[in-house]
Amino acid sequence: MNVKVIVRGKAKGAVLCAQKPVNFLGGIDKKTGLVRDEKHDLFGKFIGNKILVFPNGVGSSVGAYTIYSLKYNQSAPLAIVCLKADITTASGCAISDIPLVVAEKKDYESLKNGQEILVDAIEGKIL
Amino acid sequence: MELTKEEESALDGKHGETLALAYRILVAIGEATNADKLIPVEWAHLSGVNYNTIGDAGEEFLSHLSKDAKFRIKTTVNPMGFDSDNVSKFHLDEEFVTKQQSIRNSYVKMGATPSFSCIPYEIFELPKNGTQVSFAESNAAIYANSISALKTNKESAFSALASALTGKSPHSDLRDEENRKPNLTIRMKTEPADEITYGLLGYFAGKEAGSSVAISGTKGLDRRSCKSLCAGMGTSGSCGMFTLGEEEGEKIDFDYKEMARVKDELNTSESGDIITLGSPQLGLEEISDLVAKLKGRSFRKQCMIFCPRAIQGQIRNLGYDKELTRAGGEILYDCCTCLTPLVDKENIDAVVTNSVKGAYYLKTSNGVDVNLKSLHQIVEEETK
Structure with missing residues (x-):
């Protein structure tokens, strides 16, 4: 599928899908990479070393630092696929060298948990 | 997004590592928000000051950055973790105090005004109507757009930092007059209208709205309630401004049932x-x-x-x-x-x-x- 490149790079790994938007500051532990928001569908899951798929980011502007901290603590996703890229996620990925792409709704919905994909955020493709 | 030759060469690292990093952030958010170009901003307000929020990764990043980076425009900063005058009374962890002071020093060294406040709109003289600024603190961004007659997107800690370092921001979303008109009205059906009601309304609106929302039926909206509305809205979603009064388009009610639902959550x-x-x-x-x-x-x-x-x-x-x-x-x-x-x-x-x-x-x-x-x-x- 073709995707829009927001932050360039390439990564290969297993998909982890979130149904709800992600609030990085309140919702994710910046050291462990575990989802700590009890109301989130990924509660208790480790978001590191996966291709994280979620609709968009919400909440505090400092969430961008959470993304940077995840990278620093080796708990960051390998790449991120969004439906709508928000400023917090885009800037956090840019500073942390995490490839970020935006997919069309139909393509986005076709991504399944556990599926192995290659995010090519240079050519703008997911294989 | 179109870049000028000067911006391209900064992105390529010809003016140093710091500016290359700042332009990389601006290009990413420009692509994310479908911006056509970069435009000048006059004031950056930064979040990412409290050691509790940015941690060791943030502290080290800022310490490294401050070795040669300088802010190019007026730059103010969000609150930190404690009051330096009273810190000894609270038995805080020594590491917290040291790391917090390091963060403080890094921002000041780069040229920030040590304001440590989340209400820049209330304590600084405002630039003229319509001025483009870059506010990361969400309540401040919403207040600036909705009340102070300034223009900003709901910036992130890094996008506002990139604005402070370059004096620029992508021209998109709420920076463009066309996108500031709300297409959703929330009709307030609750009384009494104290700051709790307005905060809950803001939290509700933030979840429901896109970039901009209209709110009708408001009563007794004083400064306290207004700040509470902005802060509630900034917490729950990505909405960056509101207008008062009904607009065309979709309408939803904020009634006692909705208010009780939000209050039960918080x-x-x-x-x-x-x-x-x-x-x-x-x-x-x-x-x-x-x-x-x-x-x-x-x-x-x-x-x-x-x-x-x-x-x-x-x-x-x-x-x-x-x-x-x-x-x-x-x-x-x-x-x-x-x-x-x-x-x-x-x-x-x-x-x-x-x-x-x-x-x-x-x-x-x-x-x-x-x-x-x-x-x-x-x-x-x-x-x-």
């Missing part, structure tokens, strides 16, 4: 061990109002009152500090309810506050329960 206790006032920090007007409301009464429990350092002199000269200290209150500068280590779950189970934003972060980040009460109720029920 009000997790029927009482609290301490009181905190201020998220957003209280300005002079609210301090003056608090003193008037107290009428000589005293707080029944510890009460922290968070303010910007900028109004410390006026608070002293008007005698408000003496009066609030007499009442058992404690004025703390440079910090705020949100994410302060001064509220520690080791010795506090629940907090009474009138801040809807504070309620969210006290629960999710500090791990304590919250009893939401308006200031009026706090004075009625928590003083003697």
Whole structure:
């Protein structure tokens, strides 16, 4: 599928899908990479070393630092696929060298948990 | 997004590592928001100051950055974790204090005004109507767009930092007049309209709205309620501004049922061990109002009152500090309810506050329960 490149790079790994938007500051532990928001569908899951798929980011502007901290603590996703890229996620990925792409709704919905994909955020493709 | 030759060469690293990094951020958010070009901004307000929020990774990043980076425009900063004048009273972790001072020094070294406030719109002179600024603190971005007649997107800590380093931001979303017109109206159907109601309305609106929302049916929207509305809205979603009055397009109601649903989510206790006032920090007007409301009464429990350092002199000269200290209150500068280590779950189970934003972060980040009460109720029920 073709995707829009927001932050360039390439990564290969297993998909982890979130149904709800992600609030990085309140919702994710910046050291462990575990989802700590009890109301989130990924509660208790480790978001590191996966291709994280979620609709968009919400909440505090400092969430961008959470993304940077995840990278620093080796708990960051390998790449991120969004439906709508928000400023917090885009800037956090840019500073942390995490490839970020935006997919069309139909393509986005076709991504399944556990599926192995290659995010090519240079050519703008997911294989 | 189109870049000028100068911007291209900065992105390629021809003007140093710092500017290359800043332009990489601007290009990413430009692509994310479908911007056509970069435009000048006159003022950046940065979040990412409290060690609790940015951690070791953030502290080290800023320390490295500050070795040669300089801010090019007026740059102000959000609250940090504690009040330096009172820090010894709180038995904070020594590492926290050291790392927080390092973050403070890095920002000042790069040229930031050490404002440590989340209400820049209330303590600084505002530029002329329509000026483009870059505000990361969400309540400040929403207040700037909706009340102060400035233009900003709801920036992130890094996008505002990139603006401070370059004096630019992508031209997109709320920076473009066409996108500022709301296509959703929220009809307020609740009374009494105190700051709790407005904070809950903001939290509800933030979840429902896109970039901009219209709110109709408002009554008695004073400064306190207005700040509460902005803060609640900034907490729950990505909405960056509101207008008052009904607009064309979709309409939804904020009625008692919706209000109760939001309150149930945030009000997790029927009482609290301490009181905190201020998220957003209280300005002079609210301090003056608090003193008037107290009428000589005293707080029944510890009460922290968070303010910007900028109004410390006026608070002293008007005698408000003496009066609030007499009442058992404690004025703390440079910090705020949100994410302060001064509220520690080791010795506090629940907090009474009138801040809807504070309620969210006290629960999710500090791990304590919250009893939401308006200031009026706090004075009625928590003083003697």
